[in-house]
Amino acid sequence: LVFSVEHPAAGYRKIFDSVEELNEAIPAEVIGTIPSWLGGSVLRMGPGLFEVGGEPLNHLFDGQALIHKFDLKDGGVTYHRRFLRSDAYVRAMTENRVVITEFGTAAFPDPCKNVFSRFFTYFKGIEVTDNCSVNIYTIGEDFYAVTESNYITKVDPDSLETLKKVDLCKYLSVNGVTAHPHTDTDGTVYNIGNCFGKNMSLAYNIVKIPPAQKDKSEPLEKSKVLVQLPSSERLKPSYIHSFGMTDNYFVFVEQPVKINLFKFLSAWAFTGATYMDCFESNYSMGTWFHLATKDPPDYLNSHRFRTSAFNIFHHINTYEDQGFIVVDLCTWKGHEFVYNYLYLANLRQEWEEVKKAAVNAPQPEVRRYVLPLDVHRVEQGKNLVSLSYTTATAVLHPDGTVWLEPEVLFSGPRLAFEFPQINYSQRSGKKYSFAYGLGLNHFIPDRIVKLNVQSKETLTWQEDECYPSEPMFVAKPGIVLIDGVLLSVVVKPGAQRPAFLLILDAVDLKEIARAEVDAIVPVTLHGMYRHPRTEQNNQDTS
Ligand SMILES: CCCCCCCCCCCCCCCC(=O)OC/C=C(C)/C=C/C=C(C)/C=C/C1=C(C)CCCC1(C)C
Numbered sequence: 416l417v418f419s420v421e422h423p424a425a426g427y428r429k430i431f432d433s434v435e436e437l438n439e440a441i442p443a444e445v446i447g448t449i450p451s452w453l454g455g456s457v458l459r460m461g462p463g464l465f466e467v468g469g470e471p472l473n474h475l476f477d478g479q480a481l482i483h484k485f486d487l488k489d490g491g492v493t494y495h496r497r498f499l500r501s502d503a504y505v506r507a508m509t510e511n512r513v514v515i516t517e518f519g520t521a522a523f524p525d526p527c528k529n530v531f532s533r534f535f536t537y538f539k540g541i542e543v544t545d546n547c548s549v550n551i552y553t554i555g556e557d558f559y560a561v562t563e564s565n566y567i568t569k570v571d572p573d574s575l576e577t578l579k580k581v582d583l584c585k586y587l588s589v590n591g592v593t594a595h596p597h598t599d600t601d602g603t604v605y606n607i608g609n610c611f612g613k614n615m616s617l618a619y620n621i622v623k624i625p626p627a628q629k630d631k632s633e634p635l636e637k638s639k640v641l642v643q644l645p646s647s648e649r650l651k652p653s654y655i656h657s658f659g660m661t662d663n664y665f666v667f668v669e670q671p672v673k674i675n676l677f678k679f680l681s682a683w684a685f686t687g688a689t690y691m692d693c694f695e696s697n698y699s700m701g702t703w704f705h706l707a708t709k710d711p712p713d714y715l716n717s718h719r720f721r722t723s724a725f726n727i728f729h730h731i732n733t734y735e736d737q738g739f740i741v742v743d744l745c746t747w748k749g750h751e752f753v754y755n756y757l758y759l760a761n762l763r764q765e766w767e768e769v770k771k772a773a774v775n776a777p778q779p780e781v782r783r784y785v786l787p788l789d790v791h792r793v794e795q796g797k798n799l800v801s802l803s804y805t806t807a808t809a810v811l812h813p814d815g816t817v818w819l820e821p822e823v824l825f826s827g828p829r830l831a832f833e834f835p836q837i838n839y840s841q842r843s844g845k846k847y848s849f850a851y852g853l854g855l856n857h858f859i860p861d862r863i864v865k866l867n868v869q870s871k872e873t874l875t876w877q878e879d880e881c882y883p884s885e886p887m888f889v890a891k892p893g894i895v896l897i898d899g900v901l902l903s904v905v906v907k908p909g910a911q912r913p914a915f916l917l918i919l920d921a922v923d924l925k926e927i928a929r930a931e932v933d934a935i936v937p938v939t940l941h942g943m944y945r946h947p948r949t950e951q952n953n954q955d956t957s
């Protein structure tokens with residue numbers, strides 16, 4: 416029954432429609448009672464403008480970045496949104512054309528320039544996009560909207576004004592970093608990015624940005640590359656969307672989706688190709704797992720962990736247990752790039768067509784991989800994983816590689832458990848029980864799922880004609896680990912008030928409240944919960 420939800424009215428199309436920003440926050444109508452301890456704001460990023468100058472943007476990740484904010488205070492809720500004033504947005508508005516190439520849409524040539532000056536414009540090099548539509552997080556006390564390029568954008572989390580474009584290349588030797596950093600309890604930020612070094616040498620660099628500084632100096636000024644991981648292929652680094660971190664280790668999964676740097680650095684500048692045109696699959700490498708220690712930072716090159724090919728975007732959680740590293744992942748089987756299926760034209764099709772397209776796409780599966788930390792030559796051919804609670808295996812082969820087989824934690828035909836969240840502040844890097852995710856039915860987000868990663872039991876929230884977003888876990892203040900709520904922005908196109916902030920009890924996924932707004936909210940990708948400001952932290956930031 417759970418798998419057979421159908422969408423004949425294709426209401427999901429509404430989440431891919433352009434909207435206007437708001438001049439000021441609008442009030443929401445609250446149904447139910449918002450817990451008295453739940454204040455603060457929900458900040459989320461996503462695309463909000465899907466065409467420029469009458470021309471469509473092609474890919475889900477191309478729409479111009481819109482910052483959304485739901486403020487919760489004294490049981491009431493307001494909603495506000497503003498477009499990020501990125502160069503990509505401002506120049507598109509000014510010139511009424513796509514000026515900066517997006518993930519799947521090439522910039523339009525300036526119609527005022529003749530063919531010769533256009534040629535020389537191209538020679539000036541590639542203008543990398545600053546369309547920070549993927550996530551928002553803090554560095555020190557500042558809030559940054561981010562994508563995966565070298566540009567991050569400082570924003571005011573109260574007014575949603577754009578403050579400053581920051582080029583990470585000024586501080587760090589990286590070409591970009593992921594939109595999914597890890598943050599320690601003291602506020603230290605860790606991230607990973609591709610680095611195309613001198614002589615075309617390639618590496619993945621793990622970077623560290625310290626927390627807010629006592630002398631109020633910029634934490635980015637003190638950021639550094641911690642450790643360098645090698646690329647399996649020269650000129651073709653793998654695409655990275657997230658990574659794992661435990662108390663003592665970093666885990667990087669090198670997938671067979673590759674960036675062809677030759678295409679990226681040459682053809683792209685001349686032919687008006689897009690980022691999407693620079694990806695290719697490696698049919699033979701499978702998937703490699705890399706480990707590095709945090710302190711002292713060091714790449715562990717003694718073991719080479721391998722498994723069959725899959726796409727990986729989101730790590731769920733990673734932890735150490737009895738000499739093993741447990742790595743839980745949202746995978747997509749095979750080497751074909753899942754982003755090939757995320758063109759807006761596909762996502763906006765009639766339901767029957769959407770279903771047909773998803774049949775040929777890589778299939779989703781939540782998997783647990785277990786990496787033994789202690790591997791000896793004599794142990795060839797036998798399963799090295801002795802953790803009592805998992806069927807995942809690791810076998811040392813004569814060539815010195817350790818072949819991993821996963822335990823499947825969740826699998827449904829064309830039903831993905833994606834955009835995973837955990838009780839991050841209390842369980843990140845630690846053994847845990849629950850993951851919360853967005854259920855993608857043939858790529859259409861139509862349910863919220865809670866997964867018990869130990870028992871594999873699931874709970875589901877869904878409602879007719881409703882399209883939710885990534886559920887964010889907010890822990891109830893206190894010491895009880897399982898208490899908390901899930902917050903998700905849900906779009907219900909036919910309703911009188913067509914979107915709402917949904918508040919679910921994270922224990923049983925029962926609805927606690929919803930705050931309905933008189934506005935459609937386009938698809939959001941990721942975001943953060945900002946705790947209410949107390950007298951104490953008001954003083955801290957002043
Ligand atoms: C929320 C519901 C969505 C509905 C459909 C979704 C289906 C999703 C199925 C799979 C999971 C996908 C996860 C998606 C994650 C995501 O948010 O991705 C966004 C990523 C973006 C916008 C990446 C931008 C990357 C850029 C600009 C990279 C640029 C570069 C290179 C490609 C090479 C090196 C240089 C540089 C400039 C860094």
Ligand SMILES: [Fe+2]
Pocket residue numbers: 594595656728729941
């Ligand atoms: Fe993501």
